[in-house]
Amino acid sequence: MIKLGSQLQKKGGTALKLFIVHLFLNVLFIIVIILLYHLFWVRQGKNHPKWNAFVFILLCIAATFMCLTFAAEPFDGFRFDLRHIVLIISTLAGGPIAGGIVWAVTNIYRGILGGDGVLPSLLLSSLLYILLLLTYQTFLKVNLVKKIALAILVSVIFTLGWILFFAAHAGHPDSYIKYITVYELCNVFGTMVTLYLIEVLNSQVKLQEELINAEKFQLIGEMAASISHEIRNPLTSTRGFLQLLQSDICSEDERKVYLDIALNGIDQANHVLTDYLTFAKPSIDKVQVLDIEKELFSTISLITPLANFSNVIIQYDKSDDLFFIHGERQKLHQCLLNILKNCIEAMPKGGVLAISVSQKHEVIELLIEDTGIGMNVEQLNRLGSPFYSTKEKGTGLGMMVVFSVMKAMNGTIRITSKLNDGTKFALCFPDAANTKKA
Numbered sequence: 001m002i003k004l005g006s007q008l009q010k011k012g013g014t015a016l017k018l019f020i021v022h023l024f025l026n027v028l029f030i031i032v033i034i035l036l037y038h039l040f041w042v043r044q045g046k047n048h049p050k051w052n053a054f055v056f057i058l059l060c061i062a063a064t065f066m067c068l069t070f071a072a073e074p075f076d077g078f079r080f081d082l083r084h085i086v087l088i089i090s091t092l093a094g095g096p097i098a099g100g101i102v103w104a105v106t107n108i109y110r111g112i113l114g115g116d117g118v119l120p121s122l123l124l125s126s127l128l129y130i131l132l133l134l135t136y137q138t139f140l141k142v143n144l145v146k147k148i149a150l151a152i153l154v155s156v157i158f159t160l161g162w163i164l165f166f167a168a169h170a171g172h173p174d175s176y177i178k179y180i181t182v183y184e185l186c187n188v189f190g191t192m193v194t195l196y197l198i199e200v201l202n203s204q205v206k207l208q209e210e211l212i213n214a215e216k217f218q219l220i221g222e223m224a225a226s227i228s229h230e231i232r233n234p235l236t237s238t239r240g241f242l243q244l245l246q247s248d249i250c251s252e253d254e255r256k257v258y259l260d261i262a263l264n265g266i267d268q269a270n271h272v273l274t275d276y277l278t279f280a281k282p283s284i285d286k287v288q289v290l291d292i293e294k295e296l297f298s299t300i301s302l303i304t305p306l307a308n309f310s311n312v313i314i315q316y317d318k319s320d321d322l323f324f325i326h327g328e329r330q331k332l333h334q335c336l337l338n339i340l341k342n343c344i345e346a347m348p349k350g351g352v353l354a355i356s357v358s359q360k361h362e363v364i365e366l367l368i369e370d371t372g373i374g375m376n377v378e379q380l381n382r383l384g385s386p387f388y389s390t391k392e393k394g395t396g397l398g399m400m401v402v403f404s405v406m407k408a409m410n411g412t413i414r415i416t417s418k419l420n421d422g423t424k425f426a427l428c429f430p431d432a433a434n435t436k437k438a
């Protein structure tokens with residue numbers, strides 16, 4: 001004959017409350033485990049299927065342990081918990097092997113805990129597992145509502161087994177009927193909540209993937225349009241001037257001018273293509289130790305004609321110290337060139353472009369500051385997004401390349417700006433000399 005737990009029996013109503021608290025705690029454990037699994041899956045699981053299955057089973061086992069350990073015991077030797085929800089989830093979501101492992105662990109641990117409930121628990125969980133194996137294929141094919149209905153049906157059949165067991169072995173029905181009813185309700189509620197949660201998380205991941213794909217396709221489309229525009233334009237003008245050169249009507253001076261324009265067109269197309277390629281593959285292939293001031297100097301000499309043309313004074317005092325960073329020369333040049341070009345373009349009526357390099361602890365800081373038109377907060381936030389440009393002939397590629405190169409070189413970039421006042425770029429790189437010593 002089954003007896004009510006002596007301690008709980010004395011407290012009457014409190015015992016039932018405690019019983020409910022235990023079962024809700026069980027639901028909470030299962031939810032936490034599902035969230036943990038989701039977190040792992042989003043970060044790692046997609047790329048490592050074997051690890052994913054291992055972590056899934058491990059977390060299901062952890063949930064089983066928690067449920068069993070914190071089970072309610074209104075009757076001596078019987079543990080009421082929601083471990084079988086874990087068995088349902090592990091079999092339906094993880095497959096027969098995962099379910100089989102969880103079934104085995106459940107019964108081993110239940111056996112260790114002991115009591116009159118061990119044997120009925122073994123019988124009922126085996127029945128549940130067989131039921132799950134029979135419904136597993138159907139479960140995979142149906143929609144969410146049918147999935148939940150099927151899982152609830154399986155869960156109800158399982159608890160019905162307990163009701164029959166108690167009816168056959170316990171004394172007066174009044175002593176267990178309220179516990180069994182609450183248990184049944186918590187089962188239905190727990191199964192519903194957990195399956196719904198799994199489905200919502202899964203659909204969220206799917207949605208995110210679709211969104212990323214849609215963004216990629218949009219970017220490819222914009223890039224194709226932009227490439228044909230940005231490259232075809234200079235090539236068309238170059239072709240025009242080359243045709244003029246071919247004819248005999250132009251003088252020697254005109255020939256020189258046409259040749260310059262044609263070469264400029266080719267350079268421009270080349271620059272746009274380099275920006276695209278760097279953006280597509282910003283990773284550093286050959287890591288070199290670079291003397292940042294030497295590289296800065298060669299970039300400044302490239303940009304000086306443009307600065308002179310716009311009446312911009314470049315202020316740059318070479319430091320007595322040497323500053324080394326890790327990176328790839330060509331990509332660093334491109335990154336600096338894009339920033340310097342933007343600064344000069346922001347000062348159409350002339351101004352000052354101040355450049356300095358300094359070291360703070362293990363960080364090399366390169367400051368580039370202009371006295372140009374500046375940006376407001378909204379413009380500053382949009383900086384670096386593909387094709388964002390406020391210029392009539394802008395491509396909106398420059399800053400996008402700057403950000404991706406800085407990331408590939410393990411650097412950071414801080415930009416501050418004030419409208420009609422100027423913009424300041426602070427580029428920070430890890431000190432290569434220090435890394436070498438370490």
Ligand code: ADP
Nearest residue numbers: 342343346389390391394395396397398399423
């Ligand atoms: P583009 O130069 O082709 O317009 P970028 O990606 O290089 O594309 O720059 C994007 C936009 O960021 C520019 O159009 C400009 O509005 C803004 N910007 C970048 N640098 C500066 C700067 N130093 N001062 C003011 N605005 C800037």
Ligand code: MG
Nearest residue numbers: 338342398399
């Ligand atoms: Mg630019």
